[in-house]
Amino acid sequence: MQTVLESLNQALHTALASDERVYVLGEDILDPYGGAFKVTRGLSTAFPDRTMTTPISEAGIFGVATGMALRGLRPVVEIMFGDFITLIADQVINHAAKFRYMYNEQLSVPVVMRVPMGGRRGYGPTHSQTLEKIFLGIPGIRILAPCSLKDPGKLLLHAILHDDDPVLFIENKILYSRPVLSHEEDNDFKITTSDSQNQSDYAPAFHLSIREAPSPSLTIATYGYMVDLCRQAVLQLAYEDEIFIDLVVLTQLSPFNIEPIINSVHRTHHLLVVEEGTCTLGWGAEVLARSVENLGKEIYKAARVASLDVAIPASGPLESAVLPDIDDIIQAAKKMV
Amino acid sequence: MSNNSKSDSDQISKVELADLYRSMLRIRRFEETVLGEFSRGYFFGTTHTYIGQEANAVGVLRNIAPEDIVVSNHRSHGHFLAYGGDMRALFAELMGKSTGVCGGRGGSQHLYWKNFYSNGVLGGTSPIGTGIALAEKFNQRDTVTITFLGDGALGEGVVYESLNMASLWSAPVLFVLENNHIAQTTPAELNLAGSIVNRFNAFGIDSEALDTSDVLVIQSSAVRAISEVRKKSSPQALILNTYRFGPHSKGDDTRQEKEILELRKTRDPISILAERLDPDQINPIEEEVDDEVKQAFQKAESDPIPN
Missing domain, CATH: 3.40.50.970 (Thiamin diphosphate (ThDP)-binding fold, Pyr/PP domains)
Structure with a gap:
């Protein structure tokens, strides 16, 4: 692989x-x-x-x-x-x-x-x-x-x-x-790809949901390495807490395209945004703002998981405390649904 | 420093002298019109005039090959007109018209036409000129890239990154450093240490420094420098000590009027060349240029605004 x-x-x-x-x-x-x-x-x-x-x-x-x-x-x-x-x-x-x-x-x-x-x-x-x-x-x-x-x-x-x-x-x-995961090889997730309506865009968005799972009640939007952590969190939430999630993964951050996210939130009404950058005034803030502009009262709850707004320490335990991890995602999801 | 004219003006034809005079006068009258009409609201933003420095642009760019490339800075009008850019399109650009050089999007400091590029961030164009020169070299083209910088840009670190890379990779670029001895309102002695020539020499870039407003002297040195860059496919620098007679942009000249009058008396490239022309040559050129500038301005003024 x-x-x-x-x-x-x-x-x-x-x-x-x-x-x-x-x-x-x-x-x-x-x-x-x-x-x-x-x-x-x-x-x-x-x-x-x-x-x-x-x-x-x-x-x-x-x-x-x-x-x-x-x-x-x-x-x-x-x-x-x-x-x-x-x-x-x-x-x-x-x-x-x-x-x-x-x-x-x-x-x-x-x-x-x-x-x-x-x-x-x-x-x-x-x-x-x-x-x-x-x-x-x-x-x-x-x-x-x-x-x-x-x-x-x-x-x-x-x-x-x-x-x-x-x-x-x-x-x-x-x-x-990390190994590259092809859609076909994925035993846990059903993965679909959505292309942007803007023809000059070529970077896909992915929707991941656990195979044979009931309808999701929460959307998680993320990108980059946080996708790997979110996958693990989604599996754990499904098997241990019966919370089912639609994971939306963007590969193009700018120009910004909210479409794949609102398509999902339209069905789940709950949105959790996960990123590794600092929380304040970050990517997640824009995702939430656009989602609210588009969906208004259709969004029941929204939250962000991101780094703390501090510099990243060198010491391992301190660094772990600052950066978002699987448990942070799980805890945030549990609070929402 | 070389002050002695290598070109004997007796050897230069009357036609060529008239051409040089016309080229410099076109810049002078264009800039005077821009400054004069600014307060009447014809133009957007601001302008950085080239009055007093005309011999640099004309002397350097008059003999370039058609495929040669010019990378200019915020004070770009003189470079653009000397390169062959259209006067009406430049007026129109400053007026924000759709017929402008860049359809009104760029304005005074952001011009692109044929092989002419300008941008308004000081020093930021120096790596770009170096990259342009390298691309031409990699594509086995015989092109020389001329990057204009001012003394003010020497405060920017990226300039030295560029000199290093231009020398390291033998980029066929001529750095033309127009030292007008003043950065906006700050005189060079308050912001520039050491020697400008040594800054180029430290990177192994051969340079020549001139302290003249004589377009014939500048032309002669530029021809030699450009030919060296082309022949050796490596960088050179030409340092032109010069003086601007106008403000940095408009209405921000804090110098004494006396000082500027003195500069106009001793360092005006147009007066210096006028002495070499027959008096009866000058009037028709003056009239022709006045007419051209007036018409270019009027046409630009009646041009449409962009949608």
Whole structure:
């Protein structure tokens, strides 16, 4: 069985092999090291001319990639830790994300930025965060968050080869070692895919429900690695508490599409949003706001599970207390139904 | 520093001198019109005028190849007009009209036309120019990318990231550093340490510094620098010590009027070139340019607003 890391690595190999406009840039990505998390392993051996190891200059690298994209190439940038997207904020927000619109649709910027996010590895306050909320809602960029469902590499490959606009590709670090679950192999869950009504969207949303279970009474909306934790929580809630849940998984965070979530909440009337980022003013806040705007009194109860609004400590037990885990999800669900 | 003109103006044809004069005057009159009409509400936002610096844009861009690329900054009108951009479209862009360079979406600081790109965040364009140059190189094109920066942009860290990468990867880019000695209202001596030339040299980027408003001198150095970048496929820098006579944007000039009058007397590129022209050459050019600017403005004014 393939891991998420292998799936992403294979996608990068395929992208470089199938389109000579693809370049990969990043810090420490050359073999034998192959990148801090090994997602770029083997690329410099197979494609030495198009795999560029860079100085430790995140803003500069992303700006260079933006320039390359303006002239017909399709660069992919690895930011070693997602925490460092703070360093590229100006290049993303005031440059790459603006160009198509402000230059009146005369050009586009096909650049993909891969950003490993997330905690649970003891890296401490500046190497463990889930920071995509900083970029959520910025017009002109697409933010994708793969999970272990279906094929995360396929999503990356599509972004690299076919998306003409800047893409921020959020990779949770814990996901790397997780097996990719195909829909057919899943013994516990029935998984259906829904595509966005917006034709330019290509990242699917998934609906998971336990096979042969009664109608769900709660919707959980989530993305990224939290999907894995939610699956376990959903199983436990079903078998131990007879609470049945419709799990809605988004792989595109921005532009925002509430459709798959409200379709589910329309039936369950209860919505729990689960994310690894800090709670306040986060993704979950927008999900709840949109759901209420769309469904009003049809929503009986709503809640969020997220990180505490503090920095992420390095010490294992402290870190566990700050980040949301399976038990937090179970407790929150039990309070709702 | 090289102050002596390498180009002997006697060798340059009257037609070429007239062309240079016309190019600089077009920028001057355009900018004067923008400043003059701003208070009457024709334009949105703000503007950063190029008055006094015309010889830089004209001297650098006059001899570029058609496929060469220009990456400009917030003070972009002079670069855009010298590159060959349409005056009416530039007026229209500032007026927010659909016929503007970017349909009114970009405004003064955000222009894209052919191979000309500008953006208003200081220094932010430097890695982009470097990436553009690298892409052209990777695609085996013989293109030179010219990135204009001002002395104010030297305060931004990303500029040095870009110089490092441009040198490391031999990007065929010419950095043109227009040092007008003032960042908005702050004189360079209050925000700039050390030597500008050394900043480029530290990254192994050869540079030449000029302290002149003579378009012929600037042109001659630019031709040499651009040809070097093309031949060696590696970066160079041209530092142009220059002076702007107008405010940073509009109405924010805190300098003494005396100081500006003195600059106008000694460092006006248009007066300097005028001395090389026959007096009877100048009037027709003045009339022609005045007429062009007036018509461009009027046409832009009657152009439609975007839907």
